[in-house]
Amino acid sequence: MSKMNLKVNGKQYEVDVDPSTPVLWVLRDHLNLIGTKFGCGVGSCGACTIHLNGRALKSCQLPVSAVGTQAITTIEGIVAEMGELHPVQKAWLELDVAQCGYCQTGQIMAAVALLKTKPNPTDEEIESAMTGNLCRCGTYIRIKAAIHQAAKSSTK
Numbered sequence: 001m002s003k004m005n006l007k008v009n010g011k012q013y014e015v016d017v018d019p020s021t022p023v024l025w026v027l028r029d030h031l032n033l034i035g036t037k038f039g040c041g042v043g044s045c046g047a048c049t050i051h052l053n054g055r056a057l058k059s060c061q062l063p064v065s066a067v068g069t070q071a072i073t074t075i076e077g078i079v080a081e082m083g084e085l086h087p088v089q090k091a092w093l094e095l096d097v098a099q100c101g102y103c104q105t106g107q108i109m110a111a112v113a114l115l116k117t118k119p120n121p122t123d124e125e126i127e128s129a130m131t132g133n134l135c136r137c138g139t140y141i142r143i144k145a146a147i148h149q150a151a152k153s154s155t156k
């Protein structure tokens, strides 16, 4: 075990964990931030996507010791950051994107990160950025439409 300081959603936390623990489990089991989901645990599904310094990343593959002073953002922080629902979340609701919902945290985190670097992405750019986020319910068409809608509402 080892004590580490983590910056998550703008707050400082001290955790006492094995340095090799994946960030996913630190978030869920130690900080009670359970919006980030465990899907495959091997970096294949994207359910565990978070942001590290604004970049989308699979938290099941990230040992907590590798985080250092970098800022972690989870789905809970996306809401707080804006003071209201993020344009991506609003578009998700408006277009009824979710089906079972399990993959949707990861999808939203990947979409928010994409729009930071590409505010008006093409279909191809969306497909390429979202390729690591799987949805067993097949909501891909609505995900793409919601990303376009969020892009439009953000540039109004």
Ligand code: FES
Pocket (backbone or CB within 6 Å): 037, 038, 039, 040, 041, 042, 043, 044, 045, 046, 047, 048, 049, 058, 059, 060, 061
């Ligand atoms: S749980 Fe991390 S990629 Fe599937």
Ligand code: FES
Pocket (backbone or CB within 6 Å): 098, 099, 100, 101, 102, 103, 104, 134, 135, 136, 137, 138, 139
């Ligand atoms: S909404 Fe069910 S897995 Fe994506």
